[in-house]
Amino acid sequence: MLKEQLHEVQKKIEEACRRSGRDSREVTLIAVSKTKPTSMIEELLPEGIRDFGENKPQELRDKYQILPKDLRWHMIGHLQTNKIKYIIDKACMIHSVDSLHLAEAIDREAEKHNLVMPVLVEVNVAGEETKFGVSPGETLSFVEKLSHLSHIRVEGLMTIAPFVDNPEDNRIHFRNLRNLCVDIKAKNIDNVNMCTLSMGMTADFQVAIEEGATMVRVGTAIFGARDYQI
Numbered sequence: 001m002l003k004e005q006l007h008e009v010q011k012k013i014e015e016a017c018r019r020s021g022r023d024s025r026e027v028t029l030i031a032v033s034k035t036k037p038t039s040m041i042e043e044l045l046p047e048g049i050r051d052f053g054e055n056k057p058q059e060l061r062d063k064y065q066i067l068p069k070d071l072r073w074h075m076i077g078h079l080q081t082n083k084i085k086y087i088i089d090k091a092c093m094i095h096s097v098d099s100l101h102l103a104e105a106i107d108r109e110a111e112k113h114n115l116v117m118p119v120l121v122e123v124n125v126a127g128e129e130t131k132f133g134v135s136p137g138e139t140l141s142f143v144e145k146l147s148h149l150s151h152i153r154v155e156g157l158m159t160i161a162p163f164v165d166n167p168e169d170n171r172i173h174f175r176n177l178r179n180l181c182v183d184i185k186a187k188n189i190d191n192v193n194m195c196t197l198s199m200g201m202t203a204d205f206q207v208a209i210e211e212g213a214t215m216v217r218v219g220t221a222i223f224g225a226r227d228y229q230i
Contacts, residue, residue: 002043002222006031009221016209027209030074032201032219034059038066040223053217057083064090076198076217078132081105089113095158095198098122098132103146110151117151120158120198123180125173131160136176140184147191156196156214157181167204174199174211
């Protein structure tokens with residue numbers, strides 16, 4: 001069942017890329033495995049899936065310790081500074097940097113491990129009060145501040161679009177994030193590489209791809225509904 005659901009998602013990614021004249025190799029599928037057991041992840045490994053997304057640092061750490069070391073773990077949830085230590089040498093990227101305080105804490109932990117952590121700036125592109133992220137208007141100045149930190153590297157932007165019944169309603173938000181990314185990239189800021197757009201989830205990843213997403217975070221369409229009681 002999992003393989004069939006994965007293949008359906010991959011088919012939809014390819015269709016969205018065809019519609020927008022893109023190569024499907026430009027889009028990384030992050031299988032969002034939060035709350036799911038390692039056995040389900042292992043079931044996908046023969047299919048070539050290597051990128052997985054987790055919301056909780058401890059869960060990412062625990063799965064990292066059990067599963068093959070060639071997997072790429074993406075920290076996609078809101079991150080507290082006191083939890084950075086759990087994932088700093090295990091995550092391949094942190095998608096949810098939304099404050100200078102957090103960025104500086106990541107920078108300090110990365111320095112301890114003698115590494116440079118790739119990060120994405122989380123943008124609250126729709127201005128929702130319930131969502132984390134910097135506002136679009138503050139994003140450029142925020143990125144400029146982060147560029148001075150030597151142990152992180154800004155790779156692009158991330159957003160969590162509103163929950164909508166019609167995915168088309170989020171097209172404007174994805175387009176706005178892509179335009180913002182292009183504008184910042186044009187500034188040629190040192191230590192900033194605006195090549196990653198992490199946007200689109202189960203309900204709207206096809207629209208996100210059509211608007212330029214390079215990473216889509218898909219959980220429910222692959223793994224089924226989550227059990228938040230775990």
